Amino acid sequence: MRNKGFKIFIVTIAVVIAIFFIAPLFWMMATSFKTDQEAFTSGLKWIPEVFTLENYTYSLSGGSDTPVFTWMSNSLFVGIIGTLIVLIVDTLAAYGLARLDVPFKKLLFGMFIGSLTIPWVITFLPLYMGFNQFGLLDTYAVLILPYSANAFGVFLLYQSFKAFPKELEEAAHLDGANKWQVFIKVALPSARPVIWTLAIFTFMSIYNDFLWPLLTTSSPDMRTITTGIAIMQQGSFVSSPGRLMALTAIATIPVILIFVMGQRSFIKGVTQTGIK
Template sequence: MKKNISKILLLMMACIIAYLFLLPLLFMVFTSFKGVAESVTSTTLLPKEWTFENYIELFHNTDTSPVIQWLINTAIITICGTALRITTSVLAAYALARLNVAGKKIILIGLIWAMAIPEIVTYFPLFYIFKQIGGLNTYWALILPSGSGVMCIYLIYNFLIDFPKELEEAGLVEGANIFQILWHIVLPSVKPVVITQAFITFLGLYNSYLWPSLVINKNETRTITLGIAALVLGENYTNPGMMMASTVVSVIPVMIIFIFANKYIVKGFTHSGIK
Protein backbone atom coordinates (compact mmCIF):
# COMPACT_ATOMS: atom_id res chain seq x y z
CA MET A 1 0.00 0.00 0.00
CA LYS A 2 2.80 2.40 0.92
CA LYS A 3 4.60 1.57 -2.32
CA ASN A 4 1.47 2.37 -4.36
CA ILE A 5 1.04 5.70 -2.54
CA SER A 6 4.71 6.55 -3.20
CA LYS A 7 4.33 5.74 -6.89
CA ILE A 8 1.19 7.88 -7.14
CA LEU A 9 2.92 10.80 -5.42
CA LEU A 10 5.97 10.48 -7.67
CA LEU A 11 3.73 10.32 -10.73
CA MET A 12 1.86 13.44 -9.61
CA MET A 13 5.14 15.29 -9.03
CA ALA A 14 6.41 14.20 -12.45
CA CYS A 15 3.21 15.46 -14.09
CA ILE A 16 3.47 18.82 -12.31
CA ILE A 17 7.13 19.26 -13.30
CA ALA A 18 6.38 18.22 -16.89
CA TYR A 19 3.51 20.73 -17.03
CA LEU A 20 5.77 23.52 -15.78
CA PHE A 21 8.33 22.76 -18.48
CA LEU A 22 5.64 22.43 -21.16
CA LEU A 23 3.74 25.55 -20.10
CA PRO A 24 5.72 27.98 -22.33
CA LEU A 25 5.24 25.63 -25.30
CA LEU A 26 1.52 25.31 -24.58
CA PHE A 27 1.22 29.09 -24.22
CA MET A 28 2.95 29.53 -27.58
CA VAL A 29 0.69 27.06 -29.38
CA PHE A 30 -2.60 28.26 -27.89
CA THR A 31 -1.75 31.95 -28.37
CA SER A 32 -1.14 31.30 -32.05
CA PHE A 33 -4.83 30.40 -32.38
CA LYS A 34 -6.05 33.63 -30.75
CA GLY A 35 -7.15 36.74 -32.58
CA VAL A 36 -5.27 40.02 -32.28
CA ALA A 37 -7.49 41.50 -29.57
CA GLU A 38 -7.68 38.32 -27.53
CA SER A 39 -3.94 37.59 -27.76
CA VAL A 40 -3.20 41.04 -26.32
CA THR A 41 -5.80 41.14 -23.56
CA SER A 42 -6.47 37.48 -22.72
CA THR A 43 -5.41 36.15 -19.31
CA THR A 44 -6.40 32.53 -20.01
CA LEU A 45 -4.31 29.81 -21.59
CA LEU A 46 -6.95 28.41 -23.95
CA PRO A 47 -8.43 30.71 -26.60
CA LYS A 48 -12.08 31.67 -26.20
CA GLU A 49 -12.48 31.80 -29.99
CA TRP A 50 -10.19 29.56 -32.06
CA THR A 51 -8.97 31.09 -35.28
CA PHE A 52 -6.43 30.31 -38.01
CA GLU A 53 -6.10 33.92 -39.16
CA ASN A 54 -2.55 34.22 -37.83
CA TYR A 55 -1.36 31.24 -39.90
CA ILE A 56 -3.32 32.40 -42.95
CA GLU A 57 -1.82 35.88 -42.76
CA LEU A 58 1.64 34.46 -42.05
CA PHE A 59 1.69 32.36 -45.23
CA HIS A 60 -0.36 34.75 -47.33
CA ASN A 61 1.75 37.88 -46.83
CA THR A 62 4.82 36.61 -48.68
CA ASP A 63 6.25 40.10 -49.30
CA THR A 64 7.05 40.80 -45.64
CA SER A 65 7.07 37.24 -44.27
CA PRO A 66 8.14 34.66 -46.90
CA VAL A 67 8.11 31.86 -44.32
CA ILE A 68 8.41 29.08 -46.90
CA GLN A 69 11.52 30.72 -48.38
CA TRP A 70 12.98 31.19 -44.91
CA LEU A 71 12.39 27.51 -44.15
CA ILE A 72 13.96 26.47 -47.46
CA ASN A 73 17.00 28.65 -46.75
CA THR A 74 17.28 27.17 -43.27
CA ALA A 75 16.93 23.61 -44.58
CA ILE A 76 19.69 24.11 -47.17
CA ILE A 77 22.04 25.69 -44.63
CA THR A 78 21.43 23.21 -41.82
CA ILE A 79 21.56 20.08 -43.99
CA CYS A 80 24.66 21.13 -45.94
CA GLY A 81 26.40 22.52 -42.84
CA THR A 82 25.66 19.41 -40.78
CA ALA A 83 26.79 17.06 -43.56
CA LEU A 84 30.01 19.05 -44.02
CA ARG A 85 30.82 19.10 -40.29
CA ILE A 86 30.10 15.39 -39.77
CA THR A 87 32.17 14.42 -42.83
CA THR A 88 35.21 16.45 -41.81
CA SER A 89 34.86 15.43 -38.14
CA VAL A 90 34.66 11.70 -38.88
CA LEU A 91 37.65 11.84 -41.23
CA ALA A 92 39.71 13.92 -38.78
CA ALA A 93 38.77 11.77 -35.77
CA TYR A 94 39.55 8.53 -37.60
CA ALA A 95 42.89 9.88 -38.80
CA LEU A 96 43.85 10.86 -35.25
CA ALA A 97 42.67 7.56 -33.78
CA ARG A 98 44.14 5.16 -36.34
CA LEU A 99 46.75 6.77 -38.59
CA ASN A 100 50.32 7.68 -37.74
CA VAL A 101 49.77 11.42 -37.88
CA ALA A 102 52.83 13.54 -37.19
CA GLY A 103 52.44 15.65 -34.06
CA LYS A 104 49.26 13.85 -32.96
CA LYS A 105 49.67 14.83 -29.29
CA ILE A 106 50.14 18.48 -30.19
CA ILE A 107 47.04 18.37 -32.39
CA LEU A 108 44.97 16.83 -29.58
CA ILE A 109 46.19 19.45 -27.12
CA GLY A 110 45.31 22.11 -29.69
CA LEU A 111 41.80 20.66 -30.00
CA ILE A 112 41.30 20.82 -26.24
CA TRP A 113 42.52 24.41 -26.12
CA ALA A 114 40.36 25.34 -29.11
CA MET A 115 37.27 24.16 -27.25
CA ALA A 116 37.96 26.85 -24.63
CA ILE A 117 37.87 29.66 -27.22
CA PRO A 118 34.47 31.41 -27.40
CA GLU A 119 32.91 31.09 -30.83
CA ILE A 120 32.11 34.79 -30.95
CA VAL A 121 35.86 35.56 -31.06
CA THR A 122 36.00 34.10 -34.58
CA TYR A 123 33.14 36.20 -35.93
CA PHE A 124 35.16 39.32 -36.83
CA PRO A 125 37.87 37.56 -38.89
CA LEU A 126 35.22 35.39 -40.57
CA PHE A 127 33.10 38.42 -41.39
CA TYR A 128 36.13 40.23 -42.82
CA ILE A 129 37.05 37.21 -44.96
CA PHE A 130 33.56 36.79 -46.43
CA LYS A 131 33.30 40.52 -47.02
CA GLN A 132 36.56 40.50 -48.98
CA ILE A 133 35.51 37.57 -51.17
CA GLY A 134 31.95 38.86 -51.68
CA GLY A 135 30.36 36.08 -49.69
CA LEU A 136 27.91 38.15 -47.65
CA ASN A 137 24.19 37.43 -48.18
CA THR A 138 25.02 33.99 -49.59
CA TYR A 139 24.56 30.45 -48.32
CA TRP A 140 28.32 29.98 -48.23
CA ALA A 141 28.72 32.47 -45.40
CA LEU A 142 26.49 30.28 -43.22
CA ILE A 143 27.61 26.82 -44.43
CA LEU A 144 31.40 27.02 -44.61
CA PRO A 145 32.06 28.24 -41.02
CA SER A 146 30.16 25.20 -39.72
CA GLY A 147 32.45 22.84 -41.62
CA SER A 148 34.67 22.23 -38.61
CA GLY A 149 33.63 21.28 -35.11
CA VAL A 150 36.32 20.80 -32.48
CA MET A 151 33.96 19.23 -29.95
CA CYS A 152 32.54 16.91 -32.61
CA ILE A 153 36.01 15.71 -33.61
CA TYR A 154 37.07 15.14 -30.03
CA LEU A 155 33.98 13.15 -29.03
CA ILE A 156 34.13 10.88 -32.09
CA TYR A 157 37.86 10.41 -31.47
CA ASN A 158 37.18 9.35 -27.87
CA PHE A 159 34.79 6.70 -29.12
CA LEU A 160 37.16 5.43 -31.80
CA ILE A 161 40.13 4.91 -29.48
CA ASP A 162 38.08 2.25 -27.66
CA PHE A 163 36.77 0.71 -30.88
CA PRO A 164 38.27 -2.80 -31.44
CA LYS A 165 40.98 -2.69 -34.08
CA GLU A 166 40.50 -6.39 -34.81
CA LEU A 167 37.40 -5.63 -36.89
CA GLU A 168 39.35 -3.22 -39.05
CA GLU A 169 42.25 -5.67 -39.38
CA ALA A 170 39.80 -8.32 -40.56
CA GLY A 171 38.64 -5.92 -43.24
CA LEU A 172 42.22 -5.32 -44.35
CA VAL A 173 42.77 -9.07 -44.61
CA GLU A 174 39.70 -9.30 -46.87
CA GLY A 175 41.25 -6.70 -49.18
CA ALA A 176 39.27 -3.62 -48.20
CA ASN A 177 40.95 -0.22 -48.36
CA ILE A 178 40.85 2.34 -45.57
CA PHE A 179 37.80 4.19 -46.92
CA GLN A 180 35.85 0.94 -47.33
CA ILE A 181 36.71 0.00 -43.73
CA LEU A 182 35.62 3.41 -42.53
CA TRP A 183 32.33 3.24 -44.45
CA HIS A 184 31.33 -0.40 -43.95
CA ILE A 185 32.84 -1.27 -40.55
CA VAL A 186 33.53 1.84 -38.47
CA LEU A 187 30.60 4.10 -39.36
CA PRO A 188 27.84 1.53 -38.66
CA SER A 189 29.35 0.96 -35.21
CA VAL A 190 29.65 4.65 -34.33
CA LYS A 191 26.28 5.57 -35.85
CA PRO A 192 24.66 6.58 -32.52
CA VAL A 193 27.53 8.97 -31.74
CA VAL A 194 27.55 10.42 -35.26
CA ILE A 195 23.77 10.90 -35.28
CA THR A 196 23.93 12.57 -31.87
CA GLN A 197 26.59 15.00 -33.06
CA ALA A 198 24.68 15.58 -36.28
CA PHE A 199 21.55 16.44 -34.31
CA ILE A 200 23.45 18.81 -32.01
CA THR A 201 25.04 20.47 -35.03
CA PHE A 202 21.67 20.68 -36.76
CA LEU A 203 20.10 22.36 -33.74
CA GLY A 204 22.99 24.81 -33.44
CA LEU A 205 22.70 25.84 -37.09
CA TYR A 206 18.91 25.89 -37.05
CA ASN A 207 18.73 28.14 -33.99
CA SER A 208 21.73 30.30 -34.85
CA TYR A 209 20.97 34.01 -34.84
CA LEU A 210 24.03 36.16 -34.11
CA TRP A 211 26.28 35.04 -36.98
CA PRO A 212 23.48 35.00 -39.61
CA SER A 213 22.40 38.48 -38.47
CA LEU A 214 25.92 39.73 -39.26
CA VAL A 215 26.24 38.29 -42.76
CA ILE A 216 22.61 38.28 -43.98
CA ASN A 217 20.57 41.46 -44.45
CA LYS A 218 18.32 40.58 -47.40
CA ASN A 219 14.80 39.36 -46.68
CA GLU A 220 14.92 36.60 -49.32
CA THR A 221 18.10 35.04 -47.91
CA ARG A 222 17.11 35.12 -44.24
CA THR A 223 16.90 32.01 -42.11
CA ILE A 224 13.79 31.25 -40.06
CA THR A 225 15.34 32.70 -36.88
CA LEU A 226 16.18 35.96 -38.62
CA GLY A 227 12.71 36.03 -40.15
CA ILE A 228 11.00 35.58 -36.78
CA ALA A 229 13.20 38.30 -35.29
CA ALA A 230 12.18 40.62 -38.14
CA LEU A 231 8.51 39.91 -37.41
CA VAL A 232 8.97 40.54 -33.70
CA LEU A 233 10.91 43.76 -34.21
CA GLY A 234 8.82 44.90 -37.17
CA GLU A 235 5.26 46.03 -37.65
CA ASN A 236 3.76 42.82 -36.19
CA TYR A 237 5.14 43.38 -32.71
CA THR A 238 1.63 44.36 -31.55
CA ASN A 239 0.27 40.97 -32.68
CA PRO A 240 1.47 38.25 -30.27
CA GLY A 241 -0.63 35.68 -32.12
CA MET A 242 1.34 36.26 -35.33
CA MET A 243 4.64 35.98 -33.50
CA MET A 244 3.58 32.74 -31.80
CA ALA A 245 2.32 31.29 -35.10
CA SER A 246 5.67 31.94 -36.76
CA THR A 247 7.45 30.36 -33.79
CA VAL A 248 5.23 27.25 -33.94
CA VAL A 249 6.05 26.87 -37.64
CA SER A 250 9.78 27.08 -36.89
CA VAL A 251 9.59 24.54 -34.05
CA ILE A 252 7.69 21.81 -35.93
CA PRO A 253 10.62 20.61 -38.16
CA VAL A 254 12.94 20.24 -35.16
CA MET A 255 10.33 18.31 -33.18
CA ILE A 256 9.74 15.90 -36.06
CA ILE A 257 13.47 15.25 -36.45
CA PHE A 258 13.89 14.77 -32.70
CA ILE A 259 11.07 12.19 -32.60
CA PHE A 260 12.74 10.04 -35.27
CA ALA A 261 16.31 10.51 -33.98
CA ASN A 262 15.51 10.20 -30.27
CA LYS A 263 16.67 6.60 -29.79
CA TYR A 264 19.99 7.29 -31.54
CA ILE A 265 20.55 10.43 -29.47
CA VAL A 266 20.08 8.49 -26.22
CA LYS A 267 22.48 5.79 -27.41
CA GLY A 268 24.97 8.41 -28.49
CA PHE A 269 25.06 10.10 -25.09
CA THR A 270 25.40 6.78 -23.26
CA HIS A 271 28.13 5.35 -25.50
CA SER A 272 30.17 8.41 -26.42
CA GLY A 273 32.69 10.29 -24.34
CA ILE A 274 29.94 12.32 -22.60
CA LYS A 275 29.99 10.87 -19.09
Protein backbone atom coordinates (compact mmCIF):
# COMPACT_ATOMS: atom_id res chain seq x y z
CA MET A 1 0.00 0.00 0.00
CA ARG A 2 2.83 2.41 0.79
CA ASN A 3 4.07 2.80 -2.72
CA LYS A 4 6.60 5.36 -3.84
CA GLY A 5 4.09 7.72 -5.42
CA PHE A 6 2.13 7.99 -2.20
CA LYS A 7 5.31 8.72 -0.27
CA ILE A 8 6.33 11.54 -2.60
CA PHE A 9 2.81 12.97 -2.43
CA ILE A 10 2.82 12.96 1.38
CA VAL A 11 6.28 14.53 1.63
CA THR A 12 5.29 17.26 -0.85
CA ILE A 13 2.27 18.17 1.24
CA ALA A 14 4.40 18.18 4.38
CA VAL A 15 6.88 20.56 2.75
CA VAL A 16 4.16 22.96 1.58
CA ILE A 17 2.71 23.07 5.09
CA ALA A 18 6.17 23.56 6.59
CA ILE A 19 6.57 26.63 4.36
CA PHE A 20 3.36 28.06 5.85
CA PHE A 21 4.80 27.67 9.36
CA ILE A 22 8.35 28.84 8.67
CA ALA A 23 7.89 31.56 6.03
CA PRO A 24 6.44 34.18 8.42
CA LEU A 25 9.48 33.82 10.68
CA PHE A 26 11.80 33.97 7.71
CA TRP A 27 10.01 37.08 6.42
CA MET A 28 10.46 38.68 9.83
CA MET A 29 14.22 37.99 9.66
CA ALA A 30 14.46 39.28 6.10
CA THR A 31 12.63 42.50 6.94
CA SER A 32 14.78 43.09 10.01
CA PHE A 33 17.85 43.41 7.76
CA LYS A 34 16.19 45.75 5.27
CA THR A 35 16.18 49.53 5.20
CA ASP A 36 12.68 50.89 5.75
CA GLN A 37 12.61 52.23 2.23
CA GLU A 38 13.27 48.78 0.84
CA ALA A 39 10.79 47.16 3.24
CA PHE A 40 8.01 49.45 2.05
CA THR A 41 8.71 49.56 -1.65
CA SER A 42 10.73 46.71 -3.02
CA GLY A 43 8.16 44.06 -2.29
CA LEU A 44 8.88 40.42 -2.50
CA LYS A 45 12.58 40.30 -1.66
CA TRP A 46 13.23 37.31 0.59
CA ILE A 47 16.88 38.34 0.72
CA PRO A 48 17.46 42.07 1.38
CA GLU A 49 18.98 44.01 -1.50
CA VAL A 50 20.85 46.32 0.85
CA PHE A 51 21.85 44.38 3.92
CA THR A 52 21.77 46.64 7.01
CA LEU A 53 22.37 46.10 10.72
CA GLU A 54 21.09 49.57 11.57
CA ASN A 55 17.74 48.20 12.82
CA TYR A 56 19.51 45.97 15.33
CA THR A 57 21.88 48.61 16.63
CA TYR A 58 18.95 50.99 17.01
CA SER A 59 16.75 48.48 18.85
CA LEU A 60 19.51 47.35 21.16
CA SER A 61 20.67 50.84 22.06
CA GLY A 62 17.16 52.25 22.36
CA GLY A 63 17.88 53.25 25.94
CA SER A 64 14.97 54.05 28.23
CA ASP A 65 12.53 53.91 25.34
CA THR A 66 13.11 50.24 24.48
CA PRO A 67 14.95 48.47 27.30
CA VAL A 68 14.78 45.13 25.47
CA PHE A 69 17.17 43.38 27.86
CA THR A 70 15.27 44.61 30.89
CA TRP A 71 12.06 43.23 29.38
CA MET A 72 13.71 39.92 28.58
CA SER A 73 15.14 39.58 32.06
CA ASN A 74 11.80 40.60 33.60
CA SER A 75 10.06 37.88 31.61
CA LEU A 76 12.67 35.29 32.53
CA PHE A 77 12.66 36.30 36.21
CA VAL A 78 8.89 36.31 36.51
CA GLY A 79 8.61 33.02 34.60
CA ILE A 80 11.27 31.23 36.61
CA ILE A 81 10.23 32.43 40.07
CA GLY A 82 6.55 31.86 39.28
CA THR A 83 7.34 28.34 38.08
CA LEU A 84 9.44 27.57 41.17
CA ILE A 85 6.63 28.66 43.48
CA VAL A 86 4.14 26.50 41.61
CA LEU A 87 6.48 23.50 41.68
CA ILE A 88 7.23 23.74 45.41
CA VAL A 89 3.70 24.39 46.54
CA ASP A 90 2.05 21.92 44.15
CA THR A 91 4.38 18.99 44.83
CA LEU A 92 3.90 19.43 48.59
CA ALA A 93 0.13 19.64 48.34
CA ALA A 94 -0.20 16.80 45.85
CA TYR A 95 2.02 14.52 47.94
CA GLY A 96 0.12 15.39 51.12
CA LEU A 97 -3.23 14.67 49.51
CA ALA A 98 -2.09 11.50 47.74
CA ARG A 99 -0.08 9.82 50.50
CA LEU A 100 -0.45 11.44 53.93
CA ASP A 101 -3.10 11.58 56.63
CA VAL A 102 -4.28 15.11 55.92
CA PRO A 103 -7.60 15.93 57.59
CA PHE A 104 -10.51 16.69 55.20
CA LYS A 105 -8.45 15.20 52.38
CA LYS A 106 -11.41 14.40 50.12
CA LEU A 107 -12.97 17.80 50.57
CA LEU A 108 -9.72 19.63 49.85
CA PHE A 109 -8.93 17.58 46.78
CA GLY A 110 -12.47 18.00 45.46
CA MET A 111 -12.22 21.74 45.97
CA PHE A 112 -8.87 22.00 44.17
CA ILE A 113 -9.99 19.88 41.22
CA GLY A 114 -13.30 21.72 41.07
CA SER A 115 -11.39 24.97 40.68
CA LEU A 116 -10.03 23.71 37.36
CA THR A 117 -13.42 24.47 35.83
CA ILE A 118 -13.38 28.11 36.95
CA PRO A 119 -12.44 30.35 34.03
CA TRP A 120 -9.71 32.82 34.74
CA VAL A 121 -11.86 35.74 33.59
CA ILE A 122 -13.79 35.63 36.87
CA THR A 123 -10.75 36.56 38.99
CA PHE A 124 -8.75 39.11 37.05
CA LEU A 125 -10.74 42.23 37.96
CA PRO A 126 -10.96 41.56 41.72
CA LEU A 127 -7.30 40.49 41.71
CA TYR A 128 -6.37 43.78 40.08
CA MET A 129 -8.39 45.67 42.71
CA GLY A 130 -6.75 43.70 45.52
CA PHE A 131 -3.21 44.34 44.31
CA ASN A 132 -4.13 47.97 43.77
CA GLN A 133 -5.33 48.32 47.37
CA PHE A 134 -2.05 46.94 48.69
CA GLY A 135 -0.08 49.25 46.43
CA LEU A 136 1.46 46.30 44.61
CA LEU A 137 0.66 47.20 41.02
CA ASP A 138 3.71 47.62 38.80
CA THR A 139 5.81 45.28 40.99
CA TYR A 140 7.14 41.74 40.53
CA ALA A 141 4.61 40.53 43.11
CA VAL A 142 1.65 41.29 40.85
CA LEU A 143 3.41 39.63 37.92
CA ILE A 144 4.14 36.41 39.83
CA LEU A 145 1.68 35.66 42.63
CA PRO A 146 -1.60 35.33 40.68
CA TYR A 147 -0.17 32.31 38.83
CA SER A 148 0.58 30.49 42.08
CA ALA A 149 -2.85 28.95 42.73
CA ASN A 150 -2.34 26.40 39.96
CA ALA A 151 -4.64 23.42 40.54
CA PHE A 152 -3.60 21.85 37.24
CA GLY A 153 -0.21 21.02 38.77
CA VAL A 154 -1.75 19.54 41.92
CA PHE A 155 -3.92 17.34 39.73
CA LEU A 156 -1.04 16.09 37.53
CA LEU A 157 1.26 15.41 40.47
CA TYR A 158 -1.48 13.80 42.55
CA GLN A 159 -1.94 11.13 39.89
CA SER A 160 1.77 10.51 39.70
CA PHE A 161 2.17 10.20 43.50
CA LYS A 162 -0.87 7.92 43.71
CA ALA A 163 0.71 5.53 41.22
CA PHE A 164 3.99 5.45 43.13
CA PRO A 165 4.61 2.06 44.85
CA LYS A 166 3.95 2.05 48.60
CA GLU A 167 6.78 -0.41 49.31
CA LEU A 168 9.48 2.12 48.48
CA GLU A 169 7.96 4.57 50.92
CA GLU A 170 7.61 1.97 53.64
CA ALA A 171 11.19 0.85 53.22
CA ALA A 172 12.35 4.43 53.72
CA HIS A 173 10.14 4.74 56.82
CA LEU A 174 11.66 1.56 58.27
CA ASP A 175 15.08 3.10 57.75
CA GLY A 176 13.96 5.84 60.11
CA ALA A 177 13.20 8.56 57.57
CA ASN A 178 10.44 11.01 58.50
CA LYS A 179 7.76 12.34 56.15
CA TRP A 180 9.85 15.22 54.84
CA GLN A 181 12.80 12.97 54.11
CA VAL A 182 10.62 10.44 52.32
CA PHE A 183 9.09 13.25 50.30
CA ILE A 184 12.43 14.77 49.31
CA LYS A 185 14.46 11.62 48.78
CA VAL A 186 11.94 9.09 47.53
CA ALA A 187 8.75 10.71 46.24
CA LEU A 188 10.15 13.76 44.43
CA PRO A 189 12.68 11.87 42.29
CA SER A 190 9.97 9.41 41.26
CA ALA A 191 7.83 12.25 39.89
CA ARG A 192 10.64 13.93 37.99
CA PRO A 193 9.13 13.63 34.46
CA VAL A 194 5.80 15.08 35.60
CA ILE A 195 7.53 17.88 37.49
CA TRP A 196 9.54 18.71 34.39
CA THR A 197 6.41 18.85 32.22
CA LEU A 198 4.58 20.99 34.75
CA ALA A 199 7.58 23.32 34.84
CA ILE A 200 7.53 23.82 31.07
CA PHE A 201 3.75 24.31 30.94
CA THR A 202 3.81 26.81 33.81
CA PHE A 203 6.78 28.73 32.47
CA MET A 204 5.27 29.00 28.98
CA SER A 205 1.92 30.22 30.28
CA ILE A 206 3.48 32.88 32.52
CA TYR A 207 6.02 33.93 29.91
CA ASN A 208 3.39 34.23 27.17
CA ASP A 209 0.63 35.84 29.20
CA PHE A 210 -0.48 39.13 27.73
CA LEU A 211 -3.55 40.76 29.29
CA TRP A 212 -2.53 40.47 32.96
CA PRO A 213 0.94 42.05 32.66
CA LEU A 214 -0.51 44.63 30.26
CA LEU A 215 -3.09 45.75 32.83
CA THR A 216 -0.90 45.62 35.92
CA THR A 217 2.35 47.25 34.81
CA SER A 218 2.84 50.82 33.69
CA SER A 219 6.51 51.80 33.93
CA PRO A 220 8.74 50.84 30.99
CA ASP A 221 11.15 49.03 33.32
CA MET A 222 8.47 46.68 34.67
CA ARG A 223 7.20 45.52 31.29
CA THR A 224 7.62 41.93 30.21
CA ILE A 225 8.91 41.29 26.71
CA THR A 226 5.40 40.40 25.48
CA THR A 227 3.79 43.61 26.68
CA GLY A 228 6.84 45.80 26.00
CA ILE A 229 6.94 44.81 22.36
CA ALA A 230 3.18 45.27 21.99
CA ILE A 231 3.50 48.82 23.26
CA MET A 232 6.45 49.53 20.96
CA GLN A 233 4.40 48.26 18.06
CA GLN A 234 1.83 50.97 18.69
CA GLY A 235 4.36 53.58 19.70
CA SER A 236 7.58 54.83 18.25
CA PHE A 237 8.25 51.77 16.09
CA VAL A 238 4.99 51.92 14.21
CA SER A 239 6.40 53.53 11.09
CA SER A 240 9.51 51.39 10.87
CA PRO A 241 8.95 47.75 9.96
CA GLY A 242 12.71 47.16 9.89
CA ARG A 243 13.21 48.22 13.50
CA LEU A 244 10.06 46.49 14.66
CA MET A 245 11.14 43.22 13.05
CA ALA A 246 14.65 43.54 14.51
CA LEU A 247 13.14 44.01 17.96
CA THR A 248 10.86 41.03 17.33
CA ALA A 249 13.74 38.88 16.13
CA ILE A 250 15.78 39.72 19.23
CA ALA A 251 12.90 38.62 21.42
CA THR A 252 12.07 35.52 19.36
CA ILE A 253 15.36 33.84 18.46
CA PRO A 254 16.48 32.85 22.00
CA VAL A 255 13.05 31.43 22.83
CA ILE A 256 12.91 29.44 19.60
CA LEU A 257 16.37 28.02 20.24
CA ILE A 258 15.47 26.98 23.79
CA PHE A 259 12.20 25.57 22.53
CA VAL A 260 13.75 23.52 19.74
CA MET A 261 16.28 22.09 22.19
CA GLY A 262 13.67 21.43 24.88
CA GLN A 263 10.79 20.17 22.75
CA ARG A 264 11.84 16.54 23.06
CA SER A 265 11.37 16.54 26.83
CA PHE A 266 8.23 18.59 26.40
CA ILE A 267 6.70 16.10 24.01
CA LYS A 268 7.87 13.19 26.14
CA GLY A 269 6.33 14.87 29.15
CA VAL A 270 2.99 15.29 27.44
CA THR A 271 2.96 11.53 26.83
CA GLN A 272 4.04 10.58 30.31
CA THR A 273 1.56 12.76 32.13
CA GLY A 274 -1.20 11.08 30.20
CA ILE A 275 -2.72 14.26 28.78
CA LYS A 276 -4.72 12.58 26.12
